[in-house]
Amino acid sequence: MSRRRLTAAGFLLALLKYGALSAGAIAMMLPFIWMVLSSLMAPHEIMARPLVWFPARPQFENYARLAEVVPLGRMYLNSLIVTIAITAGVLFTSSLAGYGFAKFRFPGRDTLFISVLATMMIPFFVVLIPVFYLVSRLGWVDSYLGLIVPNLVTAFGIFFMRQYILSLPDELLDAARIDGASEFGIYWRIVLPLCGPALGALAILAFVYHWNSFLWPLIVVRSPELWTIPLGLNSLLIYASSPEVVNLQMAGATLAIIPVLIVFVLLQRWFVQGISLTGLKG
Amino acid sequence: MVGYAFVAPALAFLLVFAFLPFVFTIYVSLHEWNMLTPVSSMPFRGLENYRYLLLDDPLFRQTFANTVTFAVGNVALSTLLGLTVALVLNSRVRFRTFWRAIYFLPYVTSSVAIAIVWANIYNANYGLLNGILEMLGLPPQRFLASVSQAMPSVIAVAVWHSVGYFMILFLAGLQNIPGELYDAAKVDGAGDWQRFRFITLPLLKPTMLFVVVVNTLISLQVFDLVFILTNGGPVNATNTLVLYMYRTAFEFTRMGRATAMAILLFLITFAITLVQLHLLRERR
Numbered sequence: 350m351s352r353r354r355l356t357a358a359g360f361l362l363a364l365l366k367y368g369a370l371s372a373g374a375i376a377m378m379l380p381f382i383w384m385v386l387s388s389l390m391a392p393h394e395i396m397a398r399p400l401v402w403f404p405a406r407p408q409f410e411n412y413a414r415l416a417e418v419v420p421l422g423r424m425y426l427n428s429l430i431v432t433i434a435i436t437a438g439v440l441f442t443s444s445l446a447g448y449g450f451a452k453f454r455f456p457g458r459d460t461l462f463i464s465v466l467a468t469m470m471i472p473f474f475v476v477l478i479p480v481f482y483l484v485s486r487l488g489w490v491d492s493y494l495g496l497i498v499p500n501l502v503t504a505f506g507i508f509f510m511r512q513y514i515l516s517l518p519d520e521l522l523d524a525a526r527i528d529g530a531s532e533f534g535i536y537w538r539i540v541l542p543l544c545g546p547a548l549g550a551l552a553i554l555a556f557v558y559h560w561n562s563f564l565w566p567l568i569v570v571r572s573p574e575l576w577t578i579p580l581g582l583n584s585l586l587i588y589a590s591s592p593e594v595v596n597l598q599m600a601g602a603t604l605a606i607i608p609v610l611i612v613f614v615l616l617q618r619w620f621v622q623g624i625s626l627t628g629l630k631g
Numbered sequence: 632m633v634g635y636a637f638v639a640p641a642l643a644f645l646l647v648f649a650f651l652p653f654v655f656t657i658y659v660s661l662h663e664w665n666m667l668t669p670v671s672s673m674p675f676r677g678l679e680n681y682r683y684l685l686l687d688d689p690l691f692r693q694t695f696a697n698t699v700t701f702a703v704g705n706v707a708l709s710t711l712l713g714l715t716v717a718l719v720l721n722s723r724v725r726f727r728t729f730w731r732a733i734y735f736l737p738y739v740t741s742s743v744a745i746a747i748v749w750a751n752i753y754n755a756n757y758g759l760l761n762g763i764l765e766m767l768g769l770p771p772q773r774f775l776a777s778v779s780q781a782m783p784s785v786i787a788v789a790v791w792h793s794v795g796y797f798m799i800l801f802l803a804g805l806q807n808i809p810g811e812l813y814d815a816a817k818v819d820g821a822g823d824w825q826r827f828r829f830i831t832l833p834l835l836k837p838t839m840l841f842v843v844v845v846n847t848l849i850s851l852q853v854f855d856l857v858f859i860l861t862n863g864g865p866v867n868a869t870n871t872l873v874l875y876m877y878r879t880a881f882e883f884t885r886m887g888r889a890t891a892m893a894i895l896l897f898l899i900t901f902a903i904t905l906v907q908l909h910l911l912r913e914r915r
Contacts, residue, residue, distance in 0.1 A: 366719060373716065374733045377791065381736075383759050384748045400762035442641045449637025458634065461642060468649040470904050474852055474873050475897045478659065478880050478890055479652035482666060502644040532633045561741040563855045564873075568881060579743035579855075586747065586859065595757065598747050605744040613739045617732055620739065624796065625803035 381606070388412075388599035395595050411596045412604070418597060420573055421604065424581040428560060431496045431577060436555045438501035440548055446502075447510025448540050452522060462511070469504040473565070481568055491571040500559065506551055509626075513547035514540060550623030553616065560609065578605045660890040667884075680891035691892070693867055694875040697782065698896075701857075701871060702850035704786040705793070710842055712790065713797030718831075720798070721805045731802070735795035742792065746859035749788045750775065753860075775861050778868045785860055785869050789853065797842050804838030805831070837911075844907040848900050872896050 387395050389407040415421065450462050480499050481490075489495035517540065525535045541548070563579040570580055582605055585598045613620060660680055662673040684691040716734055720727055737745060752759045753774035761771040774784045808831065816826050854873040857863060863870035863878075872892060880889035 366722070366724065370716075370719060370724075370730055374730065377733050377737060377795075379759075380745065380748050380752060380791070383752060387751070387759075396757040398762065398765060400759070400766060442644065446638045446641035449634045453634025453637065455632060455634040458638075461638065464650075465642070465645065468645050468653075470901060471649055471653050472848070472852055472897065472900055474854075474876065475656055475893045476649060476652035477876075478666075478886055478893070479655040480648060482655075483647075483652065485666075499648050502641050502648070504645060504649070507641055532636075536637070557739050561743070563741075563743050563858075564877070568877075579741055582741075582743050582747055583859065586750075595751050595754075598751060602744040602748050606740045609739055609741070610736065613736065614732070617728070617735075620735070621731070621799055624799045 384599050384602050384606070388596055388603045390596055392593045392596065408596065411600045415597050415600045415604075419581040419584060419601065420576065421581070423574060424576050424578045427575055428577040430493065431566075432556055432559045434493075434497045435500045435559045436552055438497070439503055439506050439555045440552055442502045443506030443510045443551060444514075444541060444544055444548065445536065446507045447512075448514050448536050450507070450511045451514035452517075452519070452540075465504050465507050469508065477564075477568070484569060490569055491575060493575070495569040496566060496575070496577070499565070503555075506555070509551055510544065510547060513544060517543055546622070547626075549619050550626050553619050553623045557609070557620075656890045656893055659886050660894050662887050664886040665884045666886050673887075676887060680887045681895070684888065684891055684895065690867060690870070690875065694870045694872050697867075697869060698851055698853070698871045700782055701786060701789070701853055701869075702847055704783070705789045705850045705853075706843060706846045708786065708790045709794045709797055710839075710846060712794045713842070714801050714839075716794065716798045717801035717805060721802060731798070734798050737792050738795040740792075742855040743859055745792060746788065746856050750860050753784055776865060778865050781861055781865060781868045785856060788860065789850070789856055792856075793846070793849075797846065800842050801835070801838060804835050807838075808834045840907060840910055844903060847903055851896065851900060 386403060388411060389409065390401070390404040391408055394401045394404055446465075450458065450465075484490060484495045484499060487494075489498065521539060521543075522535055525539050530538070561579065562577075563583070566577050566580050567583070570576060573581075573584070576584070582598075582601050585594065585601050659673070661675060661677060663676050663680075664670075664673040716730075720730055724730070751757075755761060755771065755773045755776050758774070760774065764771055773780060775781050812830050812834075813826055816830060821829070852873050853871050854877065857869050857871050857874055858877075861869045863874050873896070876889050876892040876896075879885050879892065
């Protein structure tokens with residue numbers, strides 16, 4: 350008797366659990382589903398009441414029209430160039446300095462490391478105006494340099510890589526030194542390959558962050574030739590008041606989001622690992 | 632000495648792009664400047680920019696209050712929901728990876744793209760939400776166009792966007808709790824609730840602290856969402872500090888006031904960081 354009651358309770362609990370999980374999952378996915386559906390609708394279908402869920406005939410020409418309004422290919426190219434350059438730069442500078450702080454003794458090392466940690470407490474908005482002024486004096490406004498260079502080093506990256514490299518055995522480095530390897534060679538051929546998981550996590554965090562970055566590009570870019578994807582999407586808002594462009598905006602959002610979704614599904618394990626690592630270290 | 636060579640490039644960079652700009656922000660905040668006149672000849676104004684913001688500028692007070700409202704709402708809801716989903720997914724559940732992926736997905740997408748999608752979903756005339764309300768026989772709402780509903784609507788998008796991130800952090804925290812503790816408690820006759828109350832919650836405290844602090848720091852700097860969803864409107868109901876600072880600097884070119892705003896907001900984020908460090912030290 351009590352056994353049967355238990356399973357009944359267990360069944361109810363499972364029902365509640367999966368019911369709540371599904372309801373939440375629908376809430377999480379519905380905006381994406383609606384985005385794709387309405388990107389294929391005619392304006393009158395988007396405005397239709399009662400609600401129409403599916404376009405009578407998918408209007409793929411919305412995407413062609415979008416390509417006439419914004420330089421789609423250019424936006425993708427710019428986002429790729431800028432994000433890859435920044436990510437590569439961050440990986441290089443973070444591992445280089447992280448290695449220096451983790452495996453060498455030199456006067457003032459701890460003071461210097463603490464000052465690196467201190468700059469982590471300066472959020473970007475605080476230095477936005479001076480950095481923009483600096484970039485404009487260097488003549489980098491409206492250029493790839495202006496988009497890329499101010500992001501090439503992060504205190505967090507240095508901290509993150511140092512923590513990881515601390516755990517690598519010293520004997521390995523000493524052995525390489527005895528074999529006559531150069532200091533940079535040890536970093537490049539021994540330390541870097543051992544940092545795979547940490548570099549992967551940092552790469553994903555940096556890539557997603559800069560792929561989606563908006564405020565800095567908004568300030569530093571003037572001409573449409575240099576628009577990244579978020580800037581191009583922003584330009585679609587000029588027509589926000591008219592429902593005729595809703596499908597264009599949705600098509601733009603779809604094109605911006607789909608590649609990230611594909612990368613995410615392929616690399617989910619790495620995303621989760623990277624984020625978990627930052628939480629545990631913090 | 633080789634160590635210097637490895638750390639020097641990054642340090643020089645941080646000096647030029649973080650530390651010196653920080654000092655320069657403080658300097659400009661004590662002056663009047665439009666970014667066009669030479670740095671050497673900007674007129675000194677003492678604490679006038681701060682006095683103006685704190686005493687004479689109702690819009691600063693309003694954006695400050697809005698920012699706090701946004702941060703409190705977003706932190707409370709996304710922390711609570713993130714923890715709830717993490718607890719459910721940490722229990723015995725089928726297709727865990729699938730659920731985790733779905734809840735985490737919005738977090739990796741561009742805030743500008745999702746804000747555009749949500750702006751259309753919220754639209755009072757043709758939006759999806761009013762369509763659904765109509766289907767259910769409920770009256771349509773104005774959402775982002777309404778002074779009273781705009782901020783809750785923005786917070787809802789922020790929670791939807793970030794809840795997966797906090798879920799992942801909580802899951803990592805939960806998986807760090809040794810299973811033996813639960814087994815031992817079971818042997819001692821502790822029930823589900825007691826195990827949650829006396830094992831899970833106390834051992835999750837460091838994660839909780841990290842989540843709340845990080846979430847607060849991010850929320851206080853909200854820009855993308857409000858810029859796209861409402862552009863601070865209607866009548867500044869969703870105008871936030873970083874948005875107001877952006878406009879003051881790059882639309883009205885009043886760099887003195889904008890940098891003073893940056894410093895005031897920085898003082899808040901700095902205080903929060905200090906409290907966190909203090910709490911972490913107490914623990915050890």
